[in-house]
Amino acid sequence: MDRGIGSGGAFAWFFQRISGVFLLVALLAHFWVLHYVSGGDVTFQIVAQRLATPIWKTIDLAFLVLAIIHGFNGFIMVIHDYIHNHNLRLVLVSFIWIAGIVLGLLGTITIISFQAPAGGGL
Amino acid sequence: MNTVFKIYRFDPESGRNPRYQYFEIDVTKGQTVLDALIEIKAHKDGSLVFRRSCRSGICGSCAMQINGLNKLACETQVEDLKSKTVTIDPLPGFKPIKDLAVDMEPFYDKLRAVLPYLINPDSPPTDKERIQSPEEFKMIELATSCILCGGCTSSCPSFWADKAYLGPAALVKAYRYVFDTRDRGYSDRSGVVNNKHGLWRCHTIMNCNDACPKHIFPTEGISLLKRKVVEEKY
């Protein structure tokens, strides 16, 4: 019988669990910090100042990378669920990889290069 | 009590589309769906095709979809269904051969793929059998009671989407041997279960748990097997 698309899949599954737990905690922390720690004021000024600090850059970077991999890993699982034509699957999975890497890079550049505006606000 | 049986009919030779045929019979207390089918075949339409053998929930040949759920016809009393019309379809996801009989061959292929027998290169002790403690047996006890009716695999949306997916029945069989303390065949089976058509297509939908007439809870076995594969690898 054709067991075609090959062995493996354990890591993808395991990673999805681990990143899922991280994202759940990170998301709750994110909401909490955003809506409670800063007194409920979600202004550009406050957010920008926080995002300019190295520690928040690190946290947000981890958040970004894990969220993207988690999400796109999920897409790949759906593709493996439903797409059984080898070529089509190759195209779609490649597309997912490229889209994930591009989005990840854009986000990374944004986070790393971000500086709090001196004059306050836009 | 008069009950209408709405039965899926399909005859590949006539070339006609599948259709439903209605039969009304007087159901007595305690009569099972299988009894009703046998009565219909005997007195109303001898051309009706369905599988059955033991009539007591042992052989697994009478699994079919009854009022939308996969069940054993011989273990389902018509009275318990509490419906005036009982709809009977073949097991979904398998290719119908005729009426309620489906092609189970792909199902058996997958079972064979997981090597459903004890693998242990060490020769057994000569004076006694290979010993297993009651606790060790408890781990696999439920899984050993599978009667291979196919109800679980046929109820699984992952299987509907990917016909090459091993499915709960074969995975439970793999679990039954991998977690058997007398077995040494994990490395032979791991490639089959740790596969994109294997364990990872299970998204814990749990239809199989509802379908299993022996209450094996395949999802639990599959989840333990997933964990085992991850532990072995990382």
Ligand code: FES
């Ligand atoms: S006839 Fe054997 S299980 Fe129903």
